[in-house]
Amino acid sequence: MNCKDCSEKLDRFVDRELNSTEVLELQLHLESCPDCQDHYEFEAHMKRLVKHSCDCDTPPAFREKLRQLLS
Amino acid sequence: MAESPARTAFAEEALTHLDTLYRGALRLTRDPDQAQDLVQEAYLRALRYQHSYQQGTNMKAWLFAIMRNLFWDRFKGSRKEDVSLDDVGEFVLYEKLRDEGARPEADVLDKLAASEVVKAVETLPPLHREVVLLVDVEGFSYKDAATALGVPIGTVMSRLHRARQQLQKSLYDYAVESGIVRGNGRPQVQQ
Numbered sequence: 078m079n080c081k082d083c084s085e086k087l088d089r090f091v092d093r094e095l096n097s098t099e100v101l102e103l104q105l106h107l108e109s110c111p112d113c114q115d116h117y118e119f120e121a122h123m124k125r126l127v128k129h130s131c132d133c134d135t136p137p138a139f140r141e142k143l144r145q146l147l148s
Numbered sequence: 149m150a151e152s153p154a155r156t157a158f159a160e161e162a163l164t165h166l167d168t169l170y171r172g173a174l175r176l177t178r179d180p181d182q183a184q185d186l187v188q189e190a191y192l193r194a195l196r197y198q199h200s201y202q203q204g205t206n207m208k209a210w211l212f213a214i215m216r217n218l219f220w221d222r223f224k225g226s227r228k229e230d231v232s233l234d235d236v237g238e239f240v241l242y243e244k245l246r247d248e249g250a251r252p253e254a255d256v257l258d259k260l261a262a263s264e265v266v267k268a269v270e271t272l273p274p275l276h277r278e279v280v281l282l283v284d285v286e287g288f289s290y291k292d293a294a295t296a297l298g299v300p301i302g303t304v305m306s307r308l309h310r311a312r313q314q315l316q317k318s319l320y321d322y323a324v325e326s327g328i329v330r331g332n333g334r335p336q337v338q339q
Binding site: 126132147 | 156159162163166167170171174175180184187188191192195240241242243246252253257260262263265266269280281283284285287289290305308309312315316
């Protein structure tokens with residue numbers, strides 16, 4: 078695998094959508110390529126940042142209202 | 149009249165997915181009151197059409213599908229109103245920052261405020277925003293996201309790719325405007 082192949086598969090790797098063979102190939106490349114490893118960590122960080130930033134819980138009063146409405 | 153045990157059990161299970169539906173509704177409508185109305189309507193509709201849910205399939209995806217369909221019906225009128233993304237080309241934030249001499253994680257990601265990330269997500273067109281919500285925020289697989297959105301997996305992948313590029317472009321623009329990086333990507337010198 079070269080850096081271009083790695084870059085093309087990075088989204089699916091971060092999203093855990095590659096098959097086991099592809100994962101192995103990509104991991105082997107990352108171990109030997111610090112730049113791709115940094116890129117992978119950046120994209121994984123970006124995904125976590127979006128998740129944590131958009132995280133919020135349902136307001137408790139609304140949850141209770143809905144529970145009563147549906148019971 | 150007391151509700152049937154089956155209906156009660158269904159409602160209980162459906163309510164375990166409330167946070168996912170509320171988060172999705174809030175980011176789609178960008179308004180807490182409209183989000184609550186949308187979620188309530190989605191749950192009432194889910195109970196009404198309980199018989200159409202196939203046991204053993206992904207209830208969270210099924211509920212999200214009901215909610216987002218209501219969103220498109222109620223808030224957008226027509227799916228054609230969704231605007232497409234501007235073509236930002238192949239914008240890879242990591243490469244841009246690295247090529248311009250910044251440390252992409254330490255200099256930029258660590259300094260972005262959560263509110264700016266939310267703003268960038270909420271300014272994506274809804275068709276692209278909902279893919280980011282499902283895959284990045286809720287952790288759906290591409291297959292489950294495709295089920296919830298009623299599109300092929302390839303469409304999920306292409307929308308996600310474009311949405312992430314737009315998101316990274318928006319965050320880069322914000323980083324430049326707010327002085328986190330200079331226009332050439334270099335971090336500001338700490339005083």
